[in-house]
Amino acid sequence: MHKEEKKLITMNSIKKEIDNLVLAWKLYIREWKIKDFLLSLGINLVILFIFGIFLVWLKEAEASISLGKAHFLVWQRYGMKFFLVGMIISWARINYSLFKRVFDFAIAFLGIILSSPLFLIIAIFIKADSSGPVFFRQERVGKDGKTFKIWKFRTMREDAEAQTGPVWAQRDDPRITRIGRLLRKSHLDELPQLINVLKGEMSLIGPRPERPQLNEKIIQNFPQFSQRLKVKPGITGLAQVRYHYGASLKDAAKKLRYDLLYIKRQCWLLDFQIVLWTIGKVLSGEGAH
Structure with missing residues (x-):
């Protein structure tokens, strides 16, 4: 046979x-x-x-x-x-990448439209609380090492880094304004980043983007950190929902493990899981800084 x-x-x-x-x-x-x-x-x-x-x-x-x-x-x-x-x-x-881009664009577009009244309310409170612009734009490193300007609601004094230069924000940072503290606790300061998602500079989910100066400093200590640049940075990510807020090289190394795991295992179901974890963190106020 x-x-x-x-x-x-x-x-x-x-x-x-x-x-x-x-x-x-x-x-x-x-x-x-x-x-x-x-x-x-x-x-x-x-x-x-x-x-x-x-x-x-x-x-x-x-x-x-x-x-x-x-x-x-x-x-x-x-x-x-x-x-x-x-x-x-x-x-x-x-077709994960295509699927994710379509999803990112749709959610960002709807999110900006639906939250526009909230944008206006927050803008009024920021202007009433301290002098300076409503929005804060800062250079960050994106996919393939390309830099872009990230959008956030301003939560610090306008001259916050005039003396210190680029540094991570600390817990109970004295540079943070009163309304800024509330925005950070509720994570609403990140809301304008939907603009970056709409432009294709960021994704809803991915490793958080760092400033060029801090990015270079971390890579010097942990060369694997450069692997994060293989994907678009995100508004939220696996490191943000599985690790507390950190503001040191030691914290960056620990969060790197989660970022590399996400890059290796990224799929639509894991993205959905991260979204649910993020909602839980926002509602509990956990991770605010």
Whole structure:
């Protein structure tokens, strides 16, 4: 008997034994038995599949970082009923960069329109609290080392770095204004960065951009820091939601581990996970500085 015939017989025998949808990840495996739902076709199966992934995320939030290397094994004895689901997942992974840019643009555009009344209110409070411009623009290092001007609501005195030069903001920094302290605690000072996202200079999710002077200083101490420049910087990122605010080289080194992990494992499900973590941080006021 030829090898090909033996292979065919073996595969046919295996096929008869497979009734379940199996989701396999590099670091862990979960099996969702859906035998009782095999008669449900079309959108019902898609919903069930996505719900299964969501349950995995809820139960194994930490481990789901590995989803960037996910492999979906889909086989069912009555035919390829899950073919469409597999196509959707594959497209999202293969076209991740395009998908992310479209998503970034749409959210930034809607966010600016919907938050425009809030922009006006914050601007009035900033002008009433201290002299100086409403917005603060500062040079940052973006993807491939290209610099750009980041937008933020001004939270410090206008001459904040006149004597110190470029330094990280500290907790209870005396240079921060009264309204600035509230903006930082609520993270609303970052809201204008939607403009940077709209222009394509930043993404909603990615490593936080550093100033050229600080970026160079960190790279001198930790050469791997330059790998962060492989992706667009973000308004929020894995390092921001998994590590407290830091203002030292030691903190930069610890956050670097999360940034490199994100670059290696980035995928749409991890992005969704970071968004939820960010919402939790904002609501709790954690991470404010």
